[in-house]
Amino acid sequence: MNWREKLYIIIFEADTPAGKAFDVALLFAIGTSVLLVMLESVSEFESEYRPYLKAAEWMFTVLFTIEYILRIISAHKPLKYMGSFFGVIDLIAVIPTYLAFFIAGTHYFVVIRTLRLLRVFRILKLAKYVGASRIISEALVNSKAKISVFLFAVLNSVIILGTLMYLIEGSESGFTSIPRSIYWAVVTLTTVGYGDIAPSTVIGQFLASIIMILGYAIIAVPTGIVTSELTRSRNFTNICANCATKNDANNNYCSNCGNKLENSSKS
Amino acid sequence: MNWREKLYIIIFEADTPAGKAFDVALLFAIGTSVLLVMLESVSEFESEYRPYLKAAEWMFTVLFTIEYILRIISAHKPLKYMGSFFGVIDLIAVIPTYLAFFIAGTHYFVVIRTLRLLRVFRILKLAKYVGASRIISEALVNSKAKISVFLFAVLNSVIILGTLMYLIEGSESGFTSIPRSIYWAVVTLTTVGYGDIAPSTVIGQFLASIIMILGYAIIAVPTGIVTSELTRSRNFTNICANCATKNDANNNYCSNCGNKLENSSKS
Amino acid sequence: MNWREKLYIIIFEADTPAGKAFDVALLFAIGTSVLLVMLESVSEFESEYRPYLKAAEWMFTVLFTIEYILRIISAHKPLKYMGSFFGVIDLIAVIPTYLAFFIAGTHYFVVIRTLRLLRVFRILKLAKYVGASRIISEALVNSKAKISVFLFAVLNSVIILGTLMYLIEGSESGFTSIPRSIYWAVVTLTTVGYGDIAPSTVIGQFLASIIMILGYAIIAVPTGIVTSELTRSRNFTNICANCATKNDANNNYCSNCGNKLENSSKS
C-alpha cells in the first residue's frame, strides 16, 4: 500500500482511527470557520478582534485548500471527485477568501462551507440518517410535479391578488407598487405576516381576510402531497427478487410478476 | 389542407416546429407584458420610461387582439372556443387596455394575462404536470363539502371571537370596531399575525393566547381533509378469482395468492 | 291537521314551499341583523344612522322573540326543543338586546345569532354537508385524548420557555412580566408572530430561534393526529349487519364476527 492509498483511507474513509480522527477534526474546523465568519459580521466583535479573525480565516482557507489538493491527489478518480457534489462544494468553500482580494465583501460567501457539514452523515456511517434523508428526498422528488403545479398556482394567485390590493389600497398603507403588493401577497398567503405592509381600508382588510382564510386551506395542499408520498413510500418496502417491483409490506406475491415474496412484513 | 387548417395547427397545437415556436413566443410575450405592467406601477421606473412602457403595452395588446381574432377564425368550433376557460381568459386579457380609455387605472387589470401562462402545461404536452394538477384539483373538489363546513365553522368562530375581543380590548389597542376586530381574529387564527392590531390588556392577551392555541389545532383540519383525499388515490377494485382478495387496479398478480388477475382497468 | 301542526311544518321543516320560504327568510333576517350590529360598532356609521340601527335591532329582536315563542308553542315536545342545542341558541340570540336596558354594551352579544346560521345545513337538507361535518367532528372527538395531551405539553413548554425568556431578555424589549412572556411564547410557538414583543438580545434571539424551529416540528403533531384519524374513518365505511362493527371498505367478511359483508367497496 503506497502513500496515496494511505492518504485516501485517511481522507476519504472513516473506518480507521486515523480516518475517523481526520473527519472529526475536519468537521470541527469547518464549524469553527463558519462561526468565525458569522462573528466577523458583528461590528463590535469585529472591531476588537479583527487581526485574529483575519488570521484565522486565512489559516482555515489555506488548510482547506491543502485538503482539497490532497483529495485530488489521493482520489482514485480525481476528475470524478472534482465533478461530484462534495467535490464542487469543497472547491467553492475555499474560493471566497481568495476572491476577496479582488471584490470586497465576497469572503462572507465562505458560509457555503456549512454544506460541507452534510458529510457528517456520510463519513460517520450514520446509516439510519442516510436512509431517512433518502426517504425524504425521494418523497420530495416524487411529488415534484405536484409541487410545481402547486407553486405555479400560488404564483398566479399572488400576482393577481397583489395587483388587486394595489388598486384597492393605494400608496398610503405601503402598497406603493405592484411588485411590492405581490411581495405583500406572498407574505400574507404564506402566513408569515411581517406587518411592514398591512391593509388599512375596509375593502382591503376584507379582501385580505379572504386571502388569509383561503391561504389557510391552501397550506393543506403541499402538506397533503408530501404526506401521501411519505405514507406510500413507507409501505412499499418489499422488493421482488424477480422483477424488482416494490411491493406493499403485506403482500405475499409480487403484484407485478406473481413471484413469491420473502415475507418481510415484521419490521 | 387550407390556410385555416394551417393556422389552427400553428395556433392551437404544438406538435409542429411552427406550432411550438408560436407557443413559446406567445408565452414569452405574455410574461413580458405582465412584467412591464408591474414595473409601470413603480413610480421611479414609470417616470423615466413612460413613453416606452405605453408603447409596449399597446403593442402587446394589439398583438393579443390579433391573436384572439385569429383563434376565433381558425377554431373548428369558434363559439365553443369563445365559451371555454381559455377563450374567456384570452378575451379578458385584452380588454383592460382598451377600457383604460374610459376609466383610468383599469389597464392594471391586464395582469390577468398571467392566467394565460397556465397554457404552458397544456401546449408543451407536459403530461406529468397535467396529471398532477388533475389529482390536486380532484382532491380539492372531492373535499369541497368538508372544506365548506370547515370554512363556515371558522367564519362563525371569527365573528364571535372578534366581537368578544372588541368588548374586552376597547379602542386603544386598535380594536376600534367589530369588523376590524373580526379582521384581527382572521389575522390571528390563520397565524398570519401582522401586529398592526394586537391585544394590550391582560384579559385580551389571555383570550388571544387561547385563540392561537386553538387555531394551532384547527389548522390540522384542512390539512387532514386534503391529505386523506390525496392518500386515497389507490383503489382496490380488482378481485382475485382464486382467493377473493381485493387487489389494486394496477396489479397483474394477486398480492395474496399470486394468481394471475384479469387486468381490466389500467386507468 | 290543526294550526299547530301547520305551524310546525312551516317553522321546523323545509319540505313545503311555505316552510322553505320561512327558512330562507329567517336565514336572511339573521344575517342582516348580525351585519347591522357589526356596522353599529363602526363609529362613523353609527353617528349617522343611529336611529335606524336601533329601530332595526329592536325589530329583529321582537321578530326573533315571536319566532322563539311560536317554536315553543308548535314544537311536539316543547321542553326537549328548549333544551336542545338550537333551542338554547335561539333563546340566547334574543336576550342581549333586552339585557342592554340594564347593562350598557351587552347588546353586542347578539352576534351569537351567527350560530343560528348553522341551521342552514340542516334545514336546506344539505345531506352532503351534514355528513362532512359529522366526519370532521367525529375525527376531532376521536382524537380528543391525543389533542389534550398535546395541548398540555404545549402549555408546559410555553410556561417554562416564557419564564426563561423573561429572565434572559429583561424588561427593555417588552418581556415585562412572566405572564407577558408566556403570551409571547404562545405567539411565537403558534407561528403567529405579532412582533409587539420580540427578543433583542443575542441569547434571547438564539433561544427564540430554537423555539421557532421546534415549534415548526411541533406543528406537525396535531396535523398528524387529525389526519390519521380522518384517513382511518374514511376507510371504515362497511358496517356489519350482524354485529354493527365498522369494517374496512375492502373487507369481504366482518373482522369481528366473521359475518359476510355486503360488498360496498365500489364507492
Next chain:
Amino acid sequence: MNWREKLYIIIFEADTPAGKAFDVALLFAIGTSVLLVMLESVSEFESEYRPYLKAAEWMFTVLFTIEYILRIISAHKPLKYMGSFFGVIDLIAVIPTYLAFFIAGTHYFVVIRTLRLLRVFRILKLAKYVGASRIISEALVNSKAKISVFLFAVLNSVIILGTLMYLIEGSESGFTSIPRSIYWAVVTLTTVGYGDIAPSTVIGQFLASIIMILGYAIIAVPTGIVTSELTRSRNFTNICANCATKNDANNNYCSNCGNKLENSSKS
C-alpha cells in the same frame, strides 16, 4: 402494614380516598405556587403584595421539601425514585427558592414545578391519556432520524440564506450582522414573521418571497413525517390459516375469507 407502607400508599398511589385526596391537594398546591411566581413578576402586583407572595413561596417550598423527604423515606427503592424522571423534577422544583439566597432572581426557576403537573395523567389513572401520550411520543421517537435530517437541512438553509440576505440588504433595514440575518431567516422560514427585521430593497424582498414560498413547501415535510408515523399504527401480523391473508392484529375473523383467526396478539 407499618407506617412507611401507609405513607407509600398515600403519597405514591391514588386508589385509596386518602391517596386521591393527597394527589388532588398536591396538584392544587403546585398550580397555585406556579401561578404566584408568575404574578410576582408583574411589578404592580408585586409592589402591593410582596410580603404575602414571599410568605406563600416559602410555605410552598417548605411543603414540597417535606413532601420530597417523605417520598424518599417511604419509597420502596429510594435511590431508584431519586433517579427517576419525577424524582429529579421533584428535587429541582424546590431548589430555586433556596438558591435565591445566593443568586438573586433564580427563584423564578420554580416554574419548573409545572412539569410536576404531568403527574396528573399518571396518578388519576387516566389510562386513555397515558395511551395517547405514549402513541405521540412513540411516533416522535420513531421519526427522530427523519426529523434530525430535516432540522439539519433547515439549519443549513438558514445559515446560507441569512448570509445572502445580509449581503443584499445591508444594515439599514435591520440586517446588521450575519447572526441577526440568520435569526431573521429562522423567523421567516418558520412563518413566524415578527416584522422587527424585514427586507426593504427590491432584491431582498424578491429573495424573501422565494424563501417564504419554499418555506411553505418545506413545512409539509415534518408534518408528513409525523403523520405517516401516526397512520402506521395498525399492524397486520395475523395471518389467516385458510387464505394466507394478513389481518390486523385485532381481528377475530379473516377479513377476506371469514375464517376464524387464532387471536394471539391483543396489544
